[in-house]
Amino acid sequence: MSKASDHDELIARIYAVAADPSQLLSLRPVLTQLADRGALADGGERLSFHFENADAILSGAALPGGDASADGEAHTILLDQRLRLLTATAAIHDAGPGDSLPERVWLTDRAREDRAILKMIGEGEERQAVIGLLLSPDCDRPTPHLARRSANDSAAVELCPVPLRWEAQSAAHFAQAFALTPAEQAIVREVLERGNLRLLAQERETSLGTVRNQLKRLLHKLELGSQGELIALYGGFRGLTGIRREGSGHDALRHASQIFLLDEVETRVNFYGAADGAPVLYFHPLFGGPFLPPGTVEAFEKANLRVIAPWRPYCGRTAEEGSGEDMAIAFAGRMVHLLDQLGIGRARLLAASGGTAFALAFAREFPHLCERVVIAGPALPISTDEELAMLGIGHRLPLQLTRRLPAAMRLYVRAVVAKIRKGLLGNYMDTFFKDSPSDHAFAAQPDSREFLRDASLAIFEHGFAAAMQELQLYASDWSALAYDIAPPVTVLRGAQDRLATEGLARSFADRFGFELADPIADAGSFLVFQNPAAAVDALRR
Structure with a gap:
């Protein structure tokens, strides 16, 4: 393959990752091949431009490195008592002020009930509630929203996206309270974090139908009618328990x-x-x-x-x-x-x-x-470079990018952190440690995967600076x-x-x-x- 066609393929994959960070693994083989050949630097300003442009696209999509609080405000939905939009919102692209929410956003099995709840909140008969909305036309997983009276307008109802995250402590209490099996806990976590039962089936090496049946049995066990109700149940439970990660003092606690x-x-x-x-x-x-x-x-x-x-x-x-x-x-x-x-x-x-x-x-x-x-x-x-070549591919590629094409390194790291935030850490780990059977086996264990995912979410809570600084230090002598x-x-x-x-x-x-x-x-x-x-x-x- 010619150098020009190498770069063209790389550029195409760069923008694929910017559109969907889960596509990062498709970018790795091309980057690795070019980095090992020393060809990345040959692209000069042309490659750097595309990496920086893709990085800007990715950072603007409310992914790690952006302002999470500002993003939450931008996606808040403000409704009047007749459930019409009061202001434009980034959450709903196909409706403006004065329009009703599109039918597609409501959960089919809860639309009437959720509308009634919002009207009761607007009239002051209810204080708040958690409901699920389908924000994107191609989304099959509802996003939980906290519905409450607006602090700025007592006649308005605001719907704020709720960033639910599976945390070990609250999840353990939730599982204990509802007597969930490990398989059922995995289903709940999947619904909360990724909403992709197909990925869970692949990780379990079972059929999609089997996982869907397990979800149906879980909903029946909890006397729930939908995934939206499951999200609301977990969100309400977590809010009520108010579990804190920190202790009150190090001397008294193990x-x-x-x-x-x-x-x-x-x-x-x-x-x-x-x-x-x-x-x-x-x-x-x-x-x-x-x-x-x-x-x-x-x-x-x-x-x-x-x-x-x-x-x-x-x-x-x-x-x-x-x-x-x-x-x-x-x-x-x-x-x-x-x-x-x-x-x-x-x-x-x-x-x-x-x-x-x-x-x-x-x-x-x-x-x-x-x-x-x-x-x-x-x-x-x-x-x-000879010492660098002795590293396993998972460790070698990020350091190669840091040394030879920093713009590519920034996009790579941002995409990795985005994958972690989307619940795809296991997918990344499987590739990162594929040349070390013991590490691969450790990362594949359910308890280890949960531990690594929770730790990574905490480390990268404010963005991807930790990984950037790590690579910059270890790419130097x-x-x-x-x-x-x-x-x-x-x-x-x-x-x-x-x-x-x-x-x-x-x-x-x-x-x-x-x-x-x-x-x-x-x-x-x-x-x-x-x-x-x-x-x-x-x-x-």
Whole structure:
């Protein structure tokens, strides 16, 4: 294929992704082929223009990186007491002020009832309710809306889109309250997050008819008549329970979260284990974030270790915190303030994947506060194209794009985050880790998939800056942070780790005088989650 036709195909797929982020996987093979050939830079300004244009299209579609609150206001529907539009709204494109809502927006089996509810709210007989509306002509899943009297006009009814999200705690209470089986919970989650039963059938390797029958049985069990009522039930239940993720204080809780003001920067910190356990400062990965699955928490608790997991820069926040090595060093300085506020004199450090540079920066800058460093599944400094080629394809492509075509990297990352927000993380993970059977198997487990999805939603809550900063740091040669480290450093790697391959890990350990443990079988990039006992043993030595 000629270079020109390569670029034409790439440009076509770029705009396909801008229109539908789920098409990202169709873009990957072309990007990978061109990146491996070193051909991306040949497109110069032409390719950059199209990537930037597609990125602008994607960011304007209320996807991560945009203003979620402003988008919610733009899609609010304001009705008078006769249920006619008072103002134009981005939610309904085929109706204007004075028009009634199109028939297509109402759920067929609830149209009359929902209209009656809205009229009662407008007349003051009801305070509020949750109803489902079909906003797009080709949409088969209703969007839940909170209906209430308008604060600005007592005679008007406003319908505000409700961003429902499946959260582990509220979902567990919901499942317990209604005695849902794991399969039924999966159905509820599918209706809430993606509304695509066909995708769920594919993931379960079963027929669409089987999944539809399971949904019918679930609705019958809950005495509901439609998916819209199921969404309303979950939304109402979640609103009533009002479950909070954070605890009131870290000393009294085994698992809690608290916000600290560190050098004038608000930093959220997660805690795991007993308050009197030996402190372990955890520099978390991007996948999984500062969260730990139950099996990992149990391993640390048994070893009487207390894990302190500060959220890394940009994760779950939008503040400007610099970039590259300077960002890692500044974060290390804030960790000194954290340990001081917690009354901790020295701690052991544990890093996973993208947390590697941050942990080494802390150990180098503040050796007197550090007993030892354990890196479980590291992200390593990559200085040459030959080293980059040693990475697995899932890890290699984003770094190639960051180095050679930043505009493509921005679109790629935005599309990945959009897929996560649309409930397609499993689809992405299956491809990302296809060359590591152990990582692929871990990510495919229902509990693991739920853990990774919830963690990713929290990390990318405010946009995709976290992934951007991560890639920019690790696409550079940050090896200066690994020199002259006084505390002992142990590197653990899974035998199937495609980020820290054997050759890269050996070269890294030899170069800086670190201990490299024997490869751990049946483990890869998720080593801390797959074999937490290995990390515990290394920390306790």
